[in-house]
Amino acid sequence: MPRIYLETFIAAPVERCFDMMRDVEAHTRSVANTRERAVAGKTSGLLDAGHEVTWEAVHLGLRQRLSVRVTRCEPPYFLQDEMLRGAFRSFVHRHRFHEAPGGTLMSDDFTYRSPLGLVGRLADRLFLERYMRRFLIQRARALKAIAENCPNSPTSMSPVMGDAPDLA
Numbered sequence: 001m002p003r004i005y006l007e008t009f010i011a012a013p014v015e016r017c018f019d020m021m022r023d024v025e026a027h028t029r030s031v032a033n034t035r036e037r038a039v040a041g042k043t044s045g046l047l048d049a050g051h052e053v054t055w056e057a058v059h060l061g062l063r064q065r066l067s068v069r070v071t072r073c074e075p076p077y078f079l080q081d082e083m084l085r086g087a088f089r090s091f092v093h094r095h096r097f098h099e100a101p102g103g104t105l106m107s108d109d110f111t112y113r114s115p116l117g118l119v120g121r122l123a124d125r126l127f128l129e130r131y132m133r134r135f136l137i138q139r140a141r142a143l144k145a146i147a148e149n150c151p152n153s154p155t156s157m158s159p160v161m162g163d164a165p166d167l168a
Contacts, residue, residue, distance in 0.1 A: 001111055001112065001113050002111065002112055002114075002124050002128075002129045002132075003109070003110070003111045004108070004109075004110045004111075004129070004132055004133050004136055005107065005108070005109050005110075006107065006108045006133075006136055006137060006140055007105060007106070007107045007108075008105075008106045008107075008108075008140040008141070008143075008144055009100065009103060009104070009105055009106075009144075010103050010104045010105075010106055010143075010144045010147050010148060011102055011103040011148050012103055012104060012147040012148050012150075013103070013104065014076050014077070014097050014098070014099050014104045015075075015076045016104075016147055016150065017076075017097050017103075017104040017106055017143075017147050018075055018076035018077070018079070018097050019046060019076070020143055020146055020147045020150070021079060021095050021097075021106070021143065022046050022047040022048070022070070022073070022079055023045070023046055023047075024038050024042065024043060024044050024045060024046075024047065024053065025044065026143065026146050029142065029146065030139045030142035030143045030146065031057065031135075031138075031139055031142070032142075033138070034057040034058055034059060034135075035057060035058050036055050036056065036057035037055070037056055037057070038053050038054070038055060039054050039055070039056045039065070040053070040054035040067070041053040041054050041067070047070050047073075047079075047081075048070060048073050049070050049071070049072060049073040050069070050070065051069070051070045052067060052068065052069045052070075052084065053067070053068060054066065054067040054068075054085075055067075055068070059087075059131075059135075060131065064086065064087050065085070065086065066083065066085070066086035066087065066088075067083070067084040067085040067086060068081045068082060068083055068084060068086075068093075069081065069082055069084055076097060077096065077097050077098070078094070078095070078096055078097070079094075079095040080092065080093065080094045080095070081093050083112075087115070088112050088113060088114060088115065089112075089113040089114060089115045089120070090112065090113045091110065091111065091112035091113070092110075092111050092112075093108065093109070093110045094107075094108075094109040094110075095107070095108060095109075096109070106140065106143075106144075108136055108140060110132065110136060112132070114128060
């Protein structure tokens, strides 16, 4: 089972970073290059434990839908979401936030299982794990830019975010 672990320093308070991670609009802007949008479930505002959202996006040239549920939410330090339906066999994505001098250390811990058994494991080695790592890095960089450039209020991010940087 592949695991991708990333750490990103963000020069912003932990509360702002945490809320930015669970803000549907910030998520949409952070992955604009995939044309991702919330199409069902909680489609705006802040996600919390028990909330479900279905995302539609273009990945690897294919329009796909992915439904997730927030299974743990411990403000402002931990958020976990898990796949309900989608292209993977399963995945769990843990987001941790630690106060650090001058800001917040955000970590992404993403584990997944590909479908199709041996064919899926081969796809992981050939391209999928690399693709997912690049996707998560781009998303973390965009979320960093959003958090560092929004006003002091952690819940007023959406109106002033502008477009996320194109990191492709």
